[in-house]
Amino acid sequence: MMNLDSNWDIIVIGGGITGAGIFRESVRMGLKALLLEQQDFAWGTSSRSSKLVHGGLRYLKEGRFFLTRDAVRERERLLTEARGLVTPMEFLVPIYKDRGPGRWVLEAGLSIYDLIAKQRQHHYLDADAFVKQVPNIDQKGLVGGFQFLDAQVDDARLVLRLIFESMVNGGTALNYTRAAAVGRDKDGQVNGVTVEDVHSHQTLSLSTKAVINATGCWAERLHPSPQKNLHLRPLRGSHLVFPAHVLPVDQAISTIHPADGRAVFIVPWEGAVIAGTTDLDHQDSLSFEPRITEGEVTYLLDGLHALFPALDVSARDCIATIAGVRPVLSEGKCDPSEESREHVVWVNNGLVTITGGKLTTFRKLAFDVLKAAKPFLPADTTADEESPVFLPFENRPVSPPPISDSHWETLYGRYGNAAETIIKKTLPSDLAVISGTRTLWAEIPHAATHEKIHHLSDLLLRRVRVGLLTAKGGREHMDRIRHLCAPVLDWDSNRWKKEIRDYSEKWRFAHGMPGRHAESRGAVKSFFFNMGKRLRKHVA
Numbered sequence: 001m002m003n004l005d006s007n008w009d010i011i012v013i014g015g016g017i018t019g020a021g022i023f024r025e026s027v028r029m030g031l032k033a034l035l036l037e038q039q040d041f042a043w044g045t046s047s048r049s050s051k052l053v054h055g056g057l058r059y060l061k062e063g064r065f066f067l068t069r070d071a072v073r074e075r076e077r078l079l080t081e082a083r084g085l086v087t088p089m090e091f092l093v094p095i096y097k098d099r100g101p102g103r104w105v106l107e108a109g110l111s112i113y114d115l116i117a118k119q120r121q122h123h124y125l126d127a128d129a130f131v132k133q134v135p136n137i138d139q140k141g142l143v144g145g146f147q148f149l150d151a152q153v154d155d156a157r158l159v160l161r162l163i164f165e166s167m168v169n170g171g172t173a174l175n176y177t178r179a180a181a182v183g184r185d186k187d188g189q190v191n192g193v194t195v196e197d198v199h200s201h202q203t204l205s206l207s208t209k210a211v212i213n214a215t216g217c218w219a220e221r222l223h224p225s226p227q228k229n230l231h232l233r234p235l236r237g238s239h240l241v242f243p244a245h246v247l248p249v250d251q252a253i254s255t256i257h258p259a260d261g262r263a264v265f266i267v268p269w270e271g272a273v274i275a276g277t278t279d280l281d282h283q284d285s286l287s288f289e290p291r292i293t294e295g296e297v298t299y300l301l302d303g304l305h306a307l308f309p310a311l312d313v314s315a316r317d318c319i320a321t322i323a324g325v326r327p328v329l330s331e332g333k334c335d336p337s338e339e340s341r342e343h344v345v346w347v348n349n350g351l352v353t354i355t356g357g358k359l360t361t362f363r364k365l366a367f368d369v370l371k372a373a374k375p376f377l378p379a380d381t382t383a384d385e386e387s388p389v390f391l392p393f394e395n396r397p398v399s400p401p402p403i404s405d406s407h408w409e410t411l412y413g414r415y416g417n418a419a420e421t422i423i424k425k426t427l428p429s430d431l432a433v434i435s436g437t438r439t440l441w442a443e444i445p446h447a448a449t450h451e452k453i454h455h456l457s458d459l460l461l462r463r464v465r466v467g468l469l470t471a472k473g474g475r476e477h478m479d480r481i482r483h484l485c486a487p488v489l490d491w492d493s494n495r496w497k498k499e500i501r502d503y504s505e506k507w508r509f510a511h512g513m514p515g516r517h518a519e520s521r522g523a524v525k526s527f528f529f530n531m532g533k534r535l536r537k538h539v540a
């Protein structure tokens, strides 16, 4: 950090999707841009979402037409510009006699979706046709349902691709570097940022006229809301992750939870299936990673039991849990699920704060911020809203062709131009997929070498998602992961021990099963273990 330049055109605080999008557009404008993230890139909400790039049907129901319009337009753009990273996802919505919206309400919403996307992407299925698509679904009272198109993404990789592609184009991004304070001159005009390396606690003062506060739920720490009655209301949403064989769905399903009528999703993702989400006030300190509670596990399981009564899904089938905190602006009056997901921009003498919004609309957020920051930026710099956000997709190199077209597309989506280096520098055996995931072994040493990892958790929870997609945070793969990283990471055996220990603790805290449900898993295991012992004794 000591060698860092002291003068910048713009400093972006926050390495989630909002900060990464602003950083990307700033670099494309030719600005000398610095991005600061106090933890790892995408460590906050942006690696803990439902991973959908979607219009949000429920926003239409709430009358938030413009939010849906922007989101559908962005989805359409990203499907082309982020090919392989943002991918189409078929959705099914069942319609029941006694719960949820009926056929004509959904038809109206989906038609608006299609009008915005300028193509017809939905159709109605009667009950028999619907059951053919989802054979395990509850058939009692099922009238039929809709099939429509939305999209999904690896949320952390979206953030990382924005950041690393910007760095290739001249931007500077630092993880584990906190913005400790925003500096101002005697007239109150922003003139810099004091930054702190969170490992060494070394601090440094940097100069700039434009500071962007893109710190999501933390935004009011750097700039309190200028509107007396409007404040951040952190709302937690949690998910359960299951192996595909436990919840065999080929398409995403959006349904209504029987307890409270909220929409919940079951989404195939990266070889596993995610079920979520909840929506609750998050009372814990933002200094700790958010985690699911026992009540949320029960709520999500109840939703799954109602939809798939024959599957008998239980907490012990779950591979991991994911909880994230929505940065929602609120007047504190309504039910969490009715709070608006729109973003706000506050401008204060060179400090532009942005919070709220969605992963899907990150480009729109970036352009709104850069417009607001224009008076503090060098003259004659304008954001380019037309050209693609990422480098254009390149076809798989003809020689050598060691992976399939579909793996190439995914690899390019995640890494852009670096995808070619990954396949060229790799042993054929490392071009195999890690079981239960869509990740190649070769991605692990690539990320360890080139993607600014400081800790094992950076590698396994965000560069690749093995920690969320395989049992116990990928414990069974640890030897091979270590073997692949040893030549490129400067970690001795003590450091490895510490990293594995810290990672396991973090994983148990933020991604394991909580209390009673964890015990029930333990209890079932010990029941079978003891029964086995008793049987062996009996046989002997």
Ligand SMILES: Cc1cc2nc3c(=O)[nH]c(=O)nc-3n(C[C@H](O)[C@H](O)[C@H](O)COP(=O)(O)OP(=O)(O)OC[C@H]3O[C@@H](n4cnc5c(N)ncnc54)[C@H](O)[C@@H]3O)c2cc1C
Pocket: 013, 014, 015, 016, 017, 018, 019, 036, 037, 038, 039, 040, 041, 042, 043, 044, 045, 046, 047, 048, 049, 050, 051, 052, 053, 054, 177, 178, 179, 180, 214, 215, 216, 217, 218, 235, 236, 237, 238, 277, 323, 324, 325, 326, 327, 355, 356, 357, 358, 359, 360, 361
């Ligand atoms: C459960 C859930 C599901 C969701 N699903 C979807 C979905 O499917 N699709 C969708 O479009 N949206 C979804 N969203 C919304 C979306 O995930 C969020 O709106 C988005 O990730 C917020 O991004 P952000 O960059 O503003 O915040 P964050 O990702 O939280 O980033 C803020 C960053 O700022 C850093 N920071 C804070 N203070 C400082 C400081 N002083 N110095 C340096 N860094 C600092 C933090 O460490 C953090 O990494 C979901 C949200 C939740 C909670």
